[in-house]
Amino acid sequence: MLTLSIAATLALTACSTSSPTPAGTSTLSFLTFETPALTAQFWDTSIADAQKATPGVKINKIVSPSADRNAYAKQLQASGQFPDLLASINPKDFIDAKLLMPFDKEWLQANFLQPEANSIKGATYIPPTNSQILPMVFYNKDIFAKNNISVPKTWAEFVGVVAKLKAAGVTPIELAGAEPWSASMPLVGLVSADVLGKNKNWVADRYAGKTNFTDANVVAAVQKQRDLITAGAFDKGALGVNYADANAQFLAGKAGMYPMGSWFIGQIKPEQAASFGTFMLPTDDGSLVVPFNVGGTTAVSAKAADTAKAVAFAKAWSLSPNNLKALIESDGAFPMFKNIKLEDFDAKVTPVYTDAFALVGQENTKVSSIGWVTNDDAMPPGVADLFYAVSQQLFTNGDVAGQLGALDKAWDKAAVK
Structure with missing residues (x-):
């Protein structure tokens, strides 16, 4: 059949x-x-x-x-x-x-x-x-201005932006949660910034058995995504929204922010460009980390x-x-x-494109966008799909360490020649 x-x-x-x-x-x-x-x-x-x-x-x-x-x-x-x-x-x-x-x-x-x-x-x-940067955090400048919100520089400030938008009755973060690859964007950003931002060789070390998904720093990064979910950062129906609909909803002003690959820039029409901007998902100390994919x-x-x-x-x-x-x-x-x-x-x-492209040529901390690159830092066959799916599972399963432990087992099995 x-x-x-x-x-x-x-x-x-x-x-x-x-x-x-x-x-x-x-x-x-x-x-x-x-x-x-x-x-x-x-x-x-x-x-x-x-x-x-x-x-x-x-x-x-x-x-x-x-x-x-x-x-x-x-x-x-x-x-x-x-x-x-x-x-x-x-x-x-x-x-x-x-x-x-x-x-x-x-x-x-x-x-x-x-x-x-x-x-x-x-x-x-x-x-x-x-090349691509993924994710970037796209934001609605008009919504930010209306609610007197500045672009966050640290993770604490980002959490504060989420709280302000929620208090104003605005969905803080748009999420294309129906498809694992698009649902993964916040998680990809968090692990790329918090884990690879401190150890660019994390993936190579994982292949060598020197690191694990259950390591404390990885658990802490993924816990941030779970905390956003429990704080109501995403719409309750986010897991039913596909990529095309999420794009349309964000461009229509239904949410304040949207973590997505830089390819989303192409969906912003010239007449809309003045209303949108981008920033990188902030780290705890405010250091700039750019998840990069050639x-x-x-x-x-x-x-x-x-x-x-x-x-x-x-x-x-x-x-x-x-x-x-x-x-x-x-x-x-x-x-x-x-x-x-x-x-x-x-x-x-548009200016949204040129501002984002500037990051490509700048001297900054570029790391492999985890789960997305197609070089030596790529995950073993099939593991990236499981990593993406964790983003969806976090909505109903608060056992972060347990889910990451399952990823370790899948990695070890897939990496065996």
Whole structure:
């Protein structure tokens, strides 16, 4: 039944034409996903742009039925339909099975500011084309001004802002709680700031058995999220709100703050930009920690129908100025090209974008955004999903240490070769 279901999905989502495929053309499948920013039109346009630079390639687009494209890719793998190209997956879920091809280092060095940023044991499976900060805390300037609230610099001040907004009858924090990945944003910010902010090597140390999720500093960071929940920082129905609805609610002034990845910048229209700003989730002592992720899109299957053309298409897609311009404008992507500066893209951005992008070039404490990076600091296969889910479980389960202990067990099991 699984195979039949996936086959049906592939048939419905693949881009095809009735015209015959020219001789010498390779047909490649490309697993994509759709969001309010990365629409079907975006993928169709970006694919067409890359095809111009890769003659002899026909793309069958596959759309993941959910935001969890890793899980869907695994389903396709199980049914013998692993895609030739994959958008924004976590390589660690697939490299042990030797399913992905690394990109050549000379090409990476020639084109990107941080060519090794996505490296896993010395190999890069996703080109480091752009970067993100996640989460940032977006806030409604009008609501803050109306209630005489200043941007908090410390965790104590942040808790005070939550109390003031709640007293004013405003939902303090918007949360897209229905989907684990989006529900995880406050937790990702807290652990990145409070744990990795003090030990950038925490993930490597966890692999080495030197640290644990049950360590006191991790428990304290996660307890902050539980405390926010019990303090009423989130709407009572937060676990029923999906990402698209959370975006709409926050932009409509239904909440004072919204922890979300910097890609949310693309959802803020120019005419709304004056009403919104961003700050980083504060630490106890007010030190600035920026959870950072150098990302990219196109991973290539080692078992692609034509690996040479798959690599050529992936490179063309990744180096396309048109594609990155679209990502800058619609998805708040921060470009990481070596030879093209932001102004060269001629992208239309708001002050919210430029203020956030400034953090990328500043000398500040950048750490891996825990659970999101696709390099050596990535969690073992499947563990990131469990980490995200803790954000939801904290609404009904106050046993913080117990939930983190379960994460330790899952990590140890998944990390065993």
